[in-house]
Amino acid sequence: MTKYDELTEFLLRLGDSALIHAQRLCEWTGRAPALEEEMGMMNVGLDLVGQARNWYEYAAERINDGTDADTLAFRRDERAFRNLLLVEQPNGDFAVTMTKQFFYDAWQFHLLTMLKDAGDERIAAIATKSLKEVTYHLRRSSQWVERLGDGTEESHQRMEKAIDTVWRFTFELVEKSDAELVLSESGNIPALSELPEQWLATVNNVFAKATLTVPDEPSAFYLSARTGMHSEHLGMLLAEMQFLQRAYPDASW
Amino acid sequence: MYAQQVETGTKAIKSLAEMGPEERAFQEKIDAEIKIEAKNWMPDNYRKTLIRQISQHAHSEIVGMLPEGNWVTRAPTLKRKLQLMAKIQDEAGHGLYLYSAMETLGADRDEEIEKLHSGRAKYSSIFNYPTLNWADMGAVGWLVDGAAIVNQVPLQRTSYGPYSRAMIRVCKEESFHQRQGYEILLHMMRHGIQAQKDMVQDAINRLWWPSLMMFGPSDAESPNSAQSMAWKIKRHTNDELRQRFIDQTIPQLELLGCSVPDPDLKWNEERGHYDFGEIQWKEFYEVLKGNGPCNRERLETRRNAIQDGAWVREAAVAHANKKQKQQAAA
Amino acid sequence: MSEWTLFEVFIRSKHGLNHKHVGSVHAVDAEMAIENARDLYTRRNEGVSIWAVPSASITATASDEKEPLFDPSEDKVYRHASFYELPDEVGHM
Numbered sequence: 001m002t003k004y005d006e007l008t009e010f011l012l013r014l015g016d017s018a019l020i021h022a023q024r025l026c027e028w029t030g031r032a033p034a035l036e037e038e039m040g041m042m043n044v045g046l047d048l049v050g051q052a053r054n055w056y057e058y059a060a061e062r063i064n065d066g067t068d069a070d071t072l073a074f075r076r077d078e079r080a081f082r083n084l085l086l087v088e089q090p091n092g093d094f095a096v097t098m099t100k101q102f103f104y105d106a107w108q109f110h111l112l113t114m115l116k117d118a119g120d121e122r123i124a125a126i127a128t129k130s131l132k133e134v135t136y137h138l139r140r141s142s143q144w145v146e147r148l149g150d151g152t153e154e155s156h157q158r159m160e161k162a163i164d165t166v167w168r169f170t171f172e173l174v175e176k177s178d179a180e181l182v183l184s185e186s187g188n189i190p191a192l193s194e195l196p197e198q199w200l201a202t203v204n205n206v207f208a209k210a211t212l213t214v215p216d217e218p219s220a221f222y223l224s225a226r227t228g229m230h231s232e233h234l235g236m237l238l239a240e241m242q243f244l245q246r247a248y249p250d251a252s253w
Numbered sequence: 254m255y256a257q258q259v260e261t262g263t264k265a266i267k268s269l270a271e272m273g274p275e276e277r278a279f280q281e282k283i284d285a286e287i288k289i290e291a292k293n294w295m296p297d298n299y300r301k302t303l304i305r306q307i308s309q310h311a312h313s314e315i316v317g318m319l320p321e322g323n324w325v326t327r328a329p330t331l332k333r334k335l336q337l338m339a340k341i342q343d344e345a346g347h348g349l350y351l352y353s354a355m356e357t358l359g360a361d362r363d364e365e366i367e368k369l370h371s372g373r374a375k376y377s378s379i380f381n382y383p384t385l386n387w388a389d390m391g392a393v394g395w396l397v398d399g400a401a402i403v404n405q406v407p408l409q410r411t412s413y414g415p416y417s418r419a420m421i422r423v424c425k426e427e428s429f430h431q432r433q434g435y436e437i438l439l440h441m442m443r444h445g446i447q448a449q450k451d452m453v454q455d456a457i458n459r460l461w462w463p464s465l466m467m468f469g470p471s472d473a474e475s476p477n478s479a480q481s482m483a484w485k486i487k488r489h490t491n492d493e494l495r496q497r498f499i500d501q502t503i504p505q506l507e508l509l510g511c512s513v514p515d516p517d518l519k520w521n522e523e524r525g526h527y528d529f530g531e532i533q534w535k536e537f538y539e540v541l542k543g544n545g546p547c548n549r550e551r552l553e554t555r556r557n558a559i560q561d562g563a564w565v566r567e568a569a570v571a572h573a574n575k576k577q578k579q580q581a582a583a
Numbered sequence: 584m585s586e587w588t589l590f591e592v593f594i595r596s597k598h599g600l601n602h603k604h605v606g607s608v609h610a611v612d613a614e615m616a617i618e619n620a621r622d623l624y625t626r627r628n629e630g631v632s633i634w635a636v637p638s639a640s641i642t643a644t645a646s647d648e649k650e651p652l653f654d655p656s657e658d659k660v661y662r663h664a665s666f667y668e669l670p671d672e673v674g675h676m
Contacts, residue, residue: 019331026334029322029341030554033562034587035315035349036609039622042342046335053331070330094565140618147611150575151568158564244329244387252444253329253387253437292645346623353606356589362609363586419606426627566586573611 002080006179007120007188008062009082012072013225015055016083019073020234021104022048023241024091033094040140044101047133054126074245078235079228086169088234095155095162098144102206103166105138107173110198119187142206149210159212171218172225173199179226255313255377255401257469257541259306262298263480283485288414291357299484300358303413305374306486307355308365312376314348316369316551320384320393329387336433337390343430347423354415370556378537379460379467381545388441388449388456394434396457396464396502402427403498404468412485435505442509454511461513465529466537468495499527588637590616592624595632602634610635 003009025045032038056069087104091097112134115127148155174196184191200214207214223229244253269277275294282289289295318341325341328334352362368374379397384390405427408420438456441449469491472478481487489497499518506513517530539545587609593602605624610616616635624630644652660666669676 023326026322026325026338029325030315030318031558031561033558033565034609035345035352036615036619036622037562038318038345039342039349040618042338042345043622043626046338046342049331049335049338053335056331073331074329094562143614143618147569147572148565151572152564154564155568155571240326243327248446248448251329251446251449253333253440292643342626346626349608349623350606353608356607422605569611569615570586573615576612 004059004063006182008059009179009226010183010189011055011059011062011123013082013084015052015059015072016081016225017087017104018048018055019052020081020083020237021087021100022046022052023237024087024097024100027091028097044137044140047130047137051126051130051133054130058122058126070245074242078230078238081228081230081234081238082225083234084169084172085223085225085231086166086172088231088237089166089169090233092162092165093158095148095158096165098141098148099159099162100166101137102141102145103170103173103203105134105141106199106202106206107195108134109138110195110202111192114190114192114195118189120189123189138202142202145206145212146210149207149212156211159210163212163215167215168218168220169223169231171220174218177226255404255467256306256309257375257377257467259302259309259477259481261302261477261480263476265476266480266483280483283412283483286410286485288417289412290414298480299486302481302484303416303486304355304358304360304365306481307351307358307416307419308360308368309375309377311348311351311355312366312369312374313380314344314351316376316380316555317397318344319551319554320380320382320547321390323384324387324390327387328390333390333437340394340430340433343426347426350419350422351416354413354419357415358413366559370552370559372543372552375541377467378540378545379463381540381548381551382459382463383547385459386452386456388438388452389460391434391437391441391453392456392460394430394432395438395505396434396460397467398427398430398434399502400464400467400498402431403494403501407488407494410485410488416486438509438511442511453509457506457511458514461515462532462536463540465495465499465532466534466540468492468498470534470537496526499529503527587611588616589639590620590635591638591641592616592620593634593636594620594624594630596629598631602632607638608635 004012022045025041025048028038028041030038032041052073053069056072060067060069060072084104084107086100089096089100091100109131112127112131115123116131118124118127145159149159150156176193176196180189180192183189204214223231244251267276269280272280276296279289279293279295279299282293289299321337321341321344325334325337328337352365355365356362365374369376379400384393402424405420405424409417409424411417411420438453441453445453472491478487478490482490503513503518503520515530517528519528521528540548543549588611589607590610590613591607592605594605595602608616608619608623610619613635617633620633620635621630625633656662
């Protein structure tokens, strides 16, 4: 299995996460709890597919073997995908979807805030553009977490259940990585050492307003997106998303 | 056409002489092309007809997201995915513009949506057909949006101000939908492999007749149509619009290098229009009655969305109320 | 009765222009109304500022008030610059 250099792997982690999260949002089409939310979710989805494309284009240039953004999105197997385990989890109800969205937005927000000052100019430019979008995403999902956590008895219970369902996958949002240490030491990206505390601070803050309890530190083993050790859900998601490119490899769309 | 067979509650059209002073003033305004606004006096049947037509139109936009939603998770490239997502989102937006226009007439959005879900309100028959291959995303944009645009362009001048303004906005935004659809097909025909070309022809074969049915049956005999036209809610007959659609579509079809499943289709030099075969109205009425291939699934999906989301909407209200109380206490 | 409140939406399309009514949205509070309006009415770069006002808070003129309210200004021609005839020598004023 191909393992690329640290920088390319890092770009794929960002691009894959954005695309897979957007793919899950697409599954909500015509099924959102309010018509206004159809608009909101699709807006977030559009932003994320756009971000994925930007990260992929840069990654493809680095790989430099004729690969393009579409090949990266539609021709790789699940073991090659580097997206966060969190975003590949099934949508569940609106509480699960919003909890995933919020955890992901908070992570993206703090990460992109750091990356906009990256030594690698390309990364800095994509991060600067994406950060504007993600600032709005985080504002929106924070509000929904607050509404649902501190709404009705039922919505509160659903949120607690949702947190319990996806919390274990958040270990990836707070883990330190050697690869990223290498990238920051070589000056490509800033040090990301404060990302875990910042992410957790945002979660604590919003959960307090939402009357929700932050669980203990997530512990995990075996699974890891960095090595393509995904949950079983990703394979089915890709089978659907990649169908046309796989069934008609010679076609042009 | 996104609104089909709208009931006007009219058996015969009144002449100005038969009208009371308020109704006469109203009709004279319409005849003088002055827009009717929400707070103006209007006949009860005008109001009811508009609520029916605008809500049907809005329902069609919302249900119309589903056939495309069926492929948005399978779009073949990032570019196509973005385009389709944006188009579906516009449809939700257009539904909302229209519901907003409808609410100026005193109708309640939730009540009208409930009528849709209980089968008491109609929506366009076209969305009860399944989308079975990727080329359907092209054909829906080209044919279905194309037919809708032919209907909607004159509706920009419809007599009710808020409806007219909503349609202006919709038309402006929808111009990309049809082009997007046609470009999908053109690319598959010009740059695709045989399997893709077969998809395109298959999609056109399935969607051609249902697209023509979108305009509704011939309305020469219908008092509903005549009344809607007298009120300038509607500005052309169904047959006129259908002919206009066919005339503008066939040259585009030829450019694609495809055909339509109508052996009687041919250019009539004398009329300056295309002649076409007979439409199977029995099928149209069956679909309208709820017996189309996807009627049940479409409505079930929409019903579930609103039912499953009830707790979310309630929680949002409960939270807003709590916050308001806290602020009042502070 | 609608579950969510109806808000009227006004958008400033460019700096220096007035806010203009564009339609309505449903929302539970003002904050959500602004976001829903943003997602619905500014998808194509249409705005730089949004106002959302609960529809119930808007006071409007009634149609039967049209004559007493607006007709009296019809004959006040002296309020318009074109009413005043000046010799050409004055130039642009």
